[in-house]
Amino acid sequence: xxxxxxxxxxxxxxxxxxxxxxxxxxxxxxxxxxxxxxxxxxxxxxxxxxxxxxxxxxxxxxxxxxxxxxxxxxxxxxxxxxxxxxxxxxxxxxxxxxxxxxxxxxxxxxx
Amino acid sequence: xxxxxxxxxxxxxxxxxxxxxxxxxxxxxxxxxxxxxxxxxxxxxxxxxxxxxxxxxxxxxxxxxxxxxxxxxxxxxxxxxxxxxxxxxxxxxxxxxxxxxxxxxxxxxxxxxxxxxxxxxx
Numbered sequence: 097x098x099x100x101x102x103x104x105x106x107x108x109x110x111x112x113x114x115x116x117x118x119x120x121x122x123x124x125x126x127x128x129x130x131x132x133x134x135x136x137x138x139x140x141x142x143x144x145x146x147x148x149x150x151x152x153x154x155x156x157x158x159x160x161x162x163x164x165x166x167x168x169x170x171x172x173x174x175x176x177x178x179x180x181x182x183x184x185x186x187x188x189x190x191x192x193x194x195x196x197x198x199x200x201x202x203x204x205x206x207x
Numbered sequence: 208x209x210x211x212x213x214x215x216x217x218x219x220x221x222x223x224x225x226x227x228x229x230x231x232x233x234x235x236x237x238x239x240x241x242x243x244x245x246x247x248x249x250x251x252x253x254x255x256x257x258x259x260x261x262x263x264x265x266x267x268x269x270x271x272x273x274x275x276x277x278x279x280x281x282x283x284x285x286x287x288x289x290x291x292x293x294x295x296x297x298x299x300x301x302x303x304x305x306x307x308x309x310x311x312x313x314x315x316x317x318x319x320x321x322x323x324x325x326x327x328x329x
Contacts, residue, residue: 099253130314134254141303141322142254147315185253189314193270196244196256196313 100125100186100199107205108176116202118169118186124197126167130189133162133171137182145184146171173204181206209233211243211304211320218326223294229287229304229320236282237262240310243287245278248322249300259313260287267313296327 101119108114118125118133125131131149134142144153146162149169159180162171169188173180186199215227227245234241244259258278259267268276277290287304301324305316 128312128314130309130312132315134316141319142305142316143319144315144317147317153317187254187256187314187316189312193268193273194256195259195267195269198246198254198256201253 100188100197102184102186102199102202104200105203105205107207109207110176110178112176113172113174114176114204115173116171116184116186116204118171118188118199120167120169120188120190120197122167123192124188124190125164125169125186127191128189129164131162131164131169132187133160133169134185134187135180135182136185142185176204176206178206180204209306209318211306211318213302213304213320213323215302215323215325217324218328219294220329221295221327223327225289225291225294225298225325227289227291227302227304227323227325229289231285231287231304231306234306236260236280236285236287240308242307242309242313243280244305244307244313244316245287245289246303246305246316246319247298247300248303249297252300254303257291258289259307261310294327299325299327301325 133146301322
């Protein structure tokens with residue numbers, strides 16, 4: 097099963113918004129409402145930012161928002177801050193024999 | 208407070224069998240919709256989901272690794288164990304266990320362990 101497709105990198109200046117896409121298929125992203133997003137700093141475990149397409153855990157800043165259209169999900173970071181520089185991964189439930197797919201990851205650079 | 212902690216060997220030889228243990232606290236492995244996955248991450252690469260065990264003891268495996276993986280739990284000890292056979296240098300990476308609160312559609316992992324680094328080398 098191929099990973100979900102994400103851009104390798106995106107960048108932005110402090111205060112600007114950046115959007116990361118995550119493209120899958122109708123067997124995963126497009127067919128189900130179980131898309132999640134994670135932030136990972138070097139040497140650390142992934143941290144859940146978004147679940148079920150657009151829901152945020154209570155401790156996550158509202159600068160992080162997400163949506164889905166067809167087979168593509170998107171994560172937007174508004175008001176980019178230096179601490180947002182990290183790797184970001186999407187994941188989705190899949191109805192194939194593999195239960196969960198991850199994206200290839202996007203490195204966010206704050207200029 | 209929910210915590211997960213991985214333990215196991217740091218170094219294994221090719222063809223060895225790897226056994227990793229995830230010790231959890233702050234929730235019960237038999238609690239409603241409580242499940243635990245193993246996820247690995249090769250150096251510099253994206254996470255790869257390996258296996259999941261549900262609250263009702265149902266198990267699910269990565270299709271590409273299914274023949275090499277076994278997941279099981281000891282609820283009384285609050286531990287989830289992953290066994291991976293026939294280790295190869297390509298299996299080198301950080302292995303995480305993570306909690307997912309889901310009855311069926313697993314996707315969101317709300318708590319991760321800190322990970323354990325496994326190197327496969329002779």
